[in-house]
Amino acid sequence: MEAIETRRQAANAKAVERMCAAEPVLVDVRPAGRIVPGMTRETILTSGAPLPWDAYTGGQRSAIIGGALFEGLAPDTASAVTALAGGRIRVEPCHDHGCVGSVAGIYTASMPVFVVEDRAGGGRGFCNLFEGPAPARLNYGVWNDDVRRSLAAIQDVIGPLLGEAVRARAGVPLRPIMRRALHMGDELHSRNTAATLLFTRELFSSLLDLDDARPKEVRRLLEYLAASDYFFLRLSMAASKVAADAAHGIEESSVVTAMTFSCREFAIRVSGLGDAWFRAPLPRVAAKVFAGYTEADVELMGGESIINETVGLGGFAQAAAFALQEYQGGSAEEMAVLNRAMYDIAVAEHPEFKIPYFGFRGVPVGIDIHRVTATGITPAMDVGVPGRGGGQIGAGILRAPLACFEAAMAAWVNRYGEPTKENRRPGGWGGVAR
Amino acid sequence: MEAIETRRQAANAKAVERMCAAEPVLVDVRPAGRIVPGMTRETILTSGAPLPWDAYTGGQRSAIIGGALFEGLAPDTASAVTALAGGRIRVEPCHDHGCVGSVAGIYTASMPVFVVEDRAGGGRGFCNLFEGPAPARLNYGVWNDDVRRSLAAIQDVIGPLLGEAVRARAGVPLRPIMRRALHMGDELHSRNTAATLLFTRELFSSLLDLDDARPKEVRRLLEYLAASDYFFLRLSMAASKVAADAAHGIEESSVVTAMTFSCREFAIRVSGLGDAWFRAPLPRVAAKVFAGYTEADVELMGGESIINETVGLGGFAQAAAFALQEYQGGSAEEMAVLNRAMYDIAVAEHPEFKIPYFGFRGVPVGIDIHRVTATGITPAMDVGVPGRGGGQIGAGILRAPLACFEAAMAAWVNRYGEPTKENRRPGGWGGVAR
Numbered sequence: 001m002e003a004i005e006t007r008r009q010a011a012n013a014k015a016v017e018r019m020c021a022a023e024p025v026l027v028d029v030r031p032a033g034r035i036v037p038g039m040t041r042e043t044i045l046t047s048g049a050p051l052p053w054d055a056y057t058g059g060q061r062s063a064i065i066g067g068a069l070f071e072g073l074a075p076d077t078a079s080a081v082t083a084l085a086g087g088r089i090r091v092e093p094c095h096d097h098g099c100v101g102s103v104a105g106i107y108t109a110s111m112p113v114f115v116v117e118d119r120a121g122g123g124r125g126f127c128n129l130f131e132g133p134a135p136a137r138l139n140y141g142v143w144n145d146d147v148r149r150s151l152a153a154i155q156d157v158i159g160p161l162l163g164e165a166v167r168a169r170a171g172v173p174l175r176p177i178m179r180r181a182l183h184m185g186d187e188l189h190s191r192n193t194a195a196t197l198l199f200t201r202e203l204f205s206s207l208l209d210l211d212d213a214r215p216k217e218v219r220r221l222l223e224y225l226a227a228s229d230y231f232f233l234r235l236s237m238a239a240s241k242v243a244a245d246a247a248h249g250i251e252e253s254s255v256v257t258a259m260t261f262s263c264r265e266f267a268i269r270v271s272g273l274g275d276a277w278f279r280a281p282l283p284r285v286a287a288k289v290f291a292g293y294t295e296a297d298v299e300l301m302g303g304e305s306i307i308n309e310t311v312g313l314g315g316f317a318q319a320a321a322f323a324l325q326e327y328q329g330g331s332a333e334e335m336a337v338l339n340r341a342m343y344d345i346a347v348a349e350h351p352e353f354k355i356p357y358f359g360f361r362g363v364p365v366g367i368d369i370h371r372v373t374a375t376g377i378t379p380a381m382d383v384g385v386p387g388r389g390g391g392q393i394g395a396g397i398l399r400a401p402l403a404c405f406e407a408a409m410a411a412w413v414n415r416y417g418e419p420t421k422e423n424r425r426p427g428g429w430g431g432v433a434r
Numbered sequence: 435m436e437a438i439e440t441r442r443q444a445a446n447a448k449a450v451e452r453m454c455a456a457e458p459v460l461v462d463v464r465p466a467g468r469i470v471p472g473m474t475r476e477t478i479l480t481s482g483a484p485l486p487w488d489a490y491t492g493g494q495r496s497a498i499i500g501g502a503l504f505e506g507l508a509p510d511t512a513s514a515v516t517a518l519a520g521g522r523i524r525v526e527p528c529h530d531h532g533c534v535g536s537v538a539g540i541y542t543a544s545m546p547v548f549v550v551e552d553r554a555g556g557g558r559g560f561c562n563l564f565e566g567p568a569p570a571r572l573n574y575g576v577w578n579d580d581v582r583r584s585l586a587a588i589q590d591v592i593g594p595l596l597g598e599a600v601r602a603r604a605g606v607p608l609r610p611i612m613r614r615a616l617h618m619g620d621e622l623h624s625r626n627t628a629a630t631l632l633f634t635r636e637l638f639s640s641l642l643d644l645d646d647a648r649p650k651e652v653r654r655l656l657e658y659l660a661a662s663d664y665f666f667l668r669l670s671m672a673a674s675k676v677a678a679d680a681a682h683g684i685e686e687s688s689v690v691t692a693m694t695f696s697c698r699e700f701a702i703r704v705s706g707l708g709d710a711w712f713r714a715p716l717p718r719v720a721a722k723v724f725a726g727y728t729e730a731d732v733e734l735m736g737g738e739s740i741i742n743e744t745v746g747l748g749g750f751a752q753a754a755a756f757a758l759q760e761y762q763g764g765s766a767e768e769m770a771v772l773n774r775a776m777y778d779i780a781v782a783e784h785p786e787f788k789i790p791y792f793g794f795r796g797v798p799v800g801i802d803i804h805r806v807t808a809t810g811i812t813p814a815m816d817v818g819v820p821g822r823g824g825g826q827i828g829a830g831i832l833r834a835p836l837a838c839f840e841a842a843m844a845a846w847v848n849r850y851g852e853p854t855k856e857n858r859r860p861g862g863w864g865g866v867a868r
Contacts, residue, residue, distance in 0.1 A: 183757040184619040184628050185790070194618050197631045204638060204656055208649070211642050222639060322790035323617040332791045356619070356756035357766045357791075 004252075004417050008370070011253035015271045016348040016366035019247040019255075019311055023119040024239035025171040029129075029163035031155075033109030036097050036126050040109065044068060045094045047105035047302030048262025049277035053084050053091055059141025059301030059390050060263040063104035064091055066143030070151055071108035095258055095269075098245075099126045100237045100304040103139040103386055104263075111151070112159025116174065116238035118246055125241035127234040129154050129162075133227050135290075141301050141390035153220070161214070161221050165206035172202050174239045178313075179352050181232075182363070187321035188236040189305060189314025190328055190382035190395055195232035200225045233305060240307040247271055247366070254412050255347060256367040259306045259379065259400060263299075268404045270369055273411055280403035287385045287396030288329035299388040306381045306398075312350050312365035315380035315397060316342045319357045328382060328395040338380050338397070339364075345371040345379065369412065370419060372405040438686075438851050442804070445687035449705045450782040450800035453681040453689075453745055457553040458673035459605040463563075463597035465589075467543025470531050470560050474543065478502060479528045481539035481736030482696020483711035487518050487525055493575025493735030493824050494697040497538035498525055500577030504585055505542035529692055529703075532679075533560045534671045534738040537573040537820055538697075545585070546593025550608065550672035552680055559675035561668040563588050563596075567661050569724075575735050575824035587654070595648070595655050599640035606636050608673045612747075613786050615666075616797070621755035622670040623739060623748030624762055624816035624829055629666035634659045667739060674741040681705055681800070688846055689781060690801040693740045693813065693834060697733075702838045704803055707845055714837035721819040721830030722763035733822040740815045740832075746784050746799035749814035749831065750776045753791045762816060762829040772814050772831070773798075779805040779813065803846065804853060806839040 032039050039045075044067045046060060056064055065080045073089050074080035083089040094101040101107065106128075113126040131137040131150045138147050166172055177198045184194030200222075211218045225231055248257040253271035260267050260277075267277040287298050308314040318324065319339040322332045330338075336357065342364045343349070349362030367379055379400040387393030413419070466473050473479075478501045480494060490498060499514045507523050508514035517523040528535040535541065540562075547560040565571040565584045572581050600606055611632045618628035634656075645652045659665055682691040687705035694701050694711075701711040721732050742748040752758065753773040756766045764772075770791065776798045777783070783796030801813055813834040821827030847853070 180627075185617055193614075194628060194631075197628070197635060200635060201631060201660060204634075205653065208642065208645050208652065208656075211645060215642070218642065219639065222642075226635060325790060326794065331793060356759060359765060360760065 005419050007252050008254055008416070008419065011250050011272060012255050012347045012366065012368060015247040015250045015253040015255040018121060019243050019366055020348070020350050020352070021120045022239070022243035022246050024116045024125070024174045024242050025119050026114055026166055026174055026235060027117050027171045028115040028166060029112050029159050030115055031109065032107050032111050032113045032126070032128065035115055036099060036107070036113060038097050039107070041071070042073060042088060043090050043092055043109065045092055045097055045099055045101065045105065045107035046262070047094060047101035047103065047304045048260050049265060049267035049279055050093045051262055051264060055264055056091070057263055058299050058388070059386055060104045062141045062143060062390060063106050063138055063301065066138050066147065067106040067108045069143060070138065070148060071110060094304055095260060098124055098241070100241045100307045101139070101302065102234065102237065102305050103384060104141055104302045105304055106138055110155055112155060112163070114235055114238050116235070116242055118242035121242065121246035123242045123245045125238045125245065127238035127241070129159060130228050130231050130234055132224065135392040136390065137392070140386045140392050157217050157220050158224050161210065161217050164210060165203045168206040168209060172199065174235055175352070177202070178236060178239065182317060182320045182353055183356055185321050185323050187314050187317040187324065187382060189233065189308045190384065191321045191324050192232035192236065193229040195236065196225065196229055199232055199235065236308055236313060237305050240311045240313065243311045244307055252416055254369045254409070256310055256369060259310050259381070260304045261300065262302045266401050266404055268400070268408060270408050270412065273408060273415065276411065278404045278408040278411065280401040280407070283399055283401045285383060285385055285396045285398045286329070287394045288327070289385065289394035293387060293393040297387045297393055298385055301386050303383055305383070309379055309381045310367065312346070312353060312363035314382045316346070316365070317353070317355060317363045318382065320355045324382065328397060330397070341377050342380060344375055345377050369405045369408045372402070373409045376402060378402050378405070439853050441686050442688055442850070442853065445684050445706060446689050446781045446800065446802060449681040449684045449687040449689040452555060453677050453800055454782070454784050454786070455554045456673070456677035456680050458550045458608045458676050459553050460548055460600055460608055460669060461551050461605045462549040462600060463546050463593050464549055465543065466541050466545050466547045466560065466562065469549055470533060470541070470547060472531050473541070475505070476507060476522060477524050477526055477543065479526055479531055479533055479535065479539065479541035480696070481528060481535035481537065481738045482694050483699060483701035483713055484527045485696055485698060489698055490525070491697055492733050492822070493820055494538045496575045496577060496824060497540050497572055497735065500572050500581070501540040501542045503577060504572065504582060505544060528738055529694060532558055532675070534675045534741045535573070535736065536668065536671065536739050537818060538575055538736045539738055540572055544589055546589060546597070548669055548672050550669070550676055552676035555676070555680035557676045557679045559672040559679065561672035561675070563593060564662050564665045564668055566658065569826045570824065571826070574820045574826050591651050591654050592658050595644065595651050598644060599637050602640040602643060606633065608669055609786070611636070612670060612673065616751060616754045616787055617790055619755050619757050621748050621751040621758065621816060623667065623742045624818065625755045625758050626666035626670065627663040629670065630659065630663055633666055633669065670742055670747060671739050674745045674747060677745045678741055686850055688803045690744055690803060693744050693815070694738045695734065696736045700835050700838055702834070702842060704842050704846065707842060707849065710845065712838045712842040712845065714835040714841070717833055717835045719817060719819055719830045719832045720763070721828045722761070723819065723828035727821060727827040731821045731827055732819055735820050737817055739817065743813055743815045744801065746780070746787060746797035748816045750780070750799070751787070751789060751797045752816065754789045758816065762831060764831070775811050776814060778809055779811050803839045803842045806836070807843045810836060812836050812839065
């Protein structure tokens, strides 16, 4: 028994060490179909553990259909639905392709994606681009001409020019930007204002060079960057994805390496438990809704930006971002209390990502399913909140459902044996993995 | 008696209303000699209430001599000293010319200055430019070839190009930048990282236009801006100067409209007490010194960046900038406690400059000499710390000496009469104004 517990802790230390060692560098911006492994023209990637087509409802279903129409895979909604039901258009989970989806998380082959390489671990992650500040966006389940125009501008102008600028300077290291942004009021999930500015400044000199040939496009890109305080979120997601993936697949580790949700379920993946998803019904979000909406209008439609919490950002760094109160509610004191609680379920503190308010204590990193089940404290996540009928209607805090962690812990015990007595849970380990 | 107290409070409300209403806009960058009122080629402006030449010692004296040499007013130190002692080169206080000096605060005629207009009150303020990140700078009492080269680059490249970029976009409003920066970890005195980035982004499209004609200069300016997290301090100083000046000269007001210090004295000016400076010996600074120095190496040599505290920034907004711990010491808790104490001596809370950690409470604004003397709480100021022999050797917190406020309160009582009984100070009002 002692031996297993010692080995579990050693495995977790190794997992978190890899997670913290990641050196994500943005190396390119390319169409998903040309760079994302396994991506075909008929593939649409969406958020959450895999579900059959019929299980996608509401905004997530609308978003998938919108993706098919944007990509020209079907001429109208009815034929898109037929193609999706018949399997001609395939819906697959983002995580299986090195991607992470924001909200519904729609990826189609022609959408540009950030290509982020982990210079330490060698892994690669991808994320598509922020659609802009309008509340109606494809990833929030809306498909109309405005959304089509935004996506077309990203595909035709923003993505290609960003790619050129990034290649011209041989990549943009993201870790230094993230480290600084945490000292400037970002928690890098629901607040990315400083990181977006820091990234923009990194690109200035390349943009000066590109300005001779394409002055209009350069100005269009700068407008997009200036209007999009959330721009960097997609980069912090890709950076978090490579960090989390670096920690995956370590035998005996009980560290969470992915959290995700669809319109139906929340799910987690664990380093030492292979590719199984441990699922539970969706929790309720504690939302602050925009004027004109009520909490009854909230309709979750998926989300994988919580990969950031998986590696110690977002809800795990709220005390770095007190300005978030305005956006997602709560008080500074509540934010600090919540953030402190996250240390109780984390294996370590990040050596470089630090919270000034906590005296530059490292963010809590590496969620241990054992600690979650033993304490009943579940991960807190800062999320954008979609509404029934599509569009963003607010922001708030989501708590992961305990049942996922119980299911994962049961699987861990089943595979590796009982932890030591003092770590054993009185009621045993419930739940099952699917 | 009651009537006087009522009128005092009404006067203070008016003073603070004007202070908060200021709309500072950077409209130009010009050589001081062409724009600063009363500036001549033989004038050198320095920090602090006026002193005879002989009274300037140490770093401040070296800085004034360095200014004379930079401006070519004398071929060497000995002849500069002769010209200064004889009055051919005149040393005057920055504040008398609409300027505010950082540390020793040296202005000579050819140095470029930011020209900031208050679009609400109509006033104008000036501040010269940050010399760059090297610890050895003229305003820290150092004069050598490196300092000369930095100043020359500012005079020949940085200043003129900034001026062109600013004129091309018809001015840069500073208030929105300052408001946002307070949500991004700046208190706008010892931390200006976010404001510098926001300002840089504002300028970028003008710089793209200027890039065709002067690509080298544009890149040089961007390098300067990227290397100078403190760049914006000079803009927040000029913005604070116009806000403080707008509140000056209101009969019966007991609100402080300037704080300043030289190498010898600390001094304040009060809205309802004309242009008199109320002086006291220099306080000690609670400094965190850079590696290799001790507190014994500290040598104050003047400073007027504390105009920012006069209008509610810096030490009055520390809880917006917990990352400052690293730079100037203290804990987040101490910073919050100190910041809260500043509300006890301020007349109002700023309607737009807010502190996220305090639930977006406005910064405390308008220091009331009555409250300072009644409570014994003196203004806390975030300052850069110079060392013996010149150069910056650290940063820290300076508390204004109570004696200035006692002297000012005595003058106020002498001019306007005793405040109400409950506001009267048990021991009477001591001190004198010079």
